Amino acid sequence: MYNNNIMANVKNFYKTKEFIDIQNEWYAKLRDSGFSDLEWLDKKSGRGQNTPFLRKPLANFLQTFELSTQNHYILAQSFLTHGNFDTEVDRFLWFMYCEGFSYRQMLPVLQQQMLLKRSVYWVCKRIKYMKVQMVDFTYNNPEGHYYGRSEAIEDEIS
DSSP states (O other), X not given: OOOTTHHHHOTTXXXXXXXXHHHHHHHHHHXXXXXXXXXXXXXXXXXXXXXXXXXXXXXXXXXXXXXXXXXXXXXXXXXXXHOOOSSHHHHHHHHHHHTTOOHHXXXXXXXXXIOOOOOHHHHHHHHHHHHHHHHHHHHHSTTSTTTTOOSOOHHHHO
């Protein structure tokens, strides 16, 4: 039937005719069963798995908007409008955060608009740092929503 050692015998096994035939057979079975792959590949463009073009799971479309999420983004928008940022890059990052950009979506925009080449890790650390600044602003700035209050707002900042 199939050569089970196909991967062990050839360095670029995935380019062999036998592998491609097996792959096409199984992709046809999946397609016929109605399977929709999250990690897809567009053979024309070469883009797909591990790119910004991943298909979004159905759960993303079915998520409900919770009050704590709404409160968080109200505070974030207030900080964007009235807060002080260390740099214009930070302000631009926070603007994208308020608009709902993912960290991965922020990278190409940073490269185009600000001519910066950074990593997802760097973006994550900057946003985390600015969340702490947002909490300080929210409690200690007269324009903050919780100015003068002492109750915790962990739900709004997480």
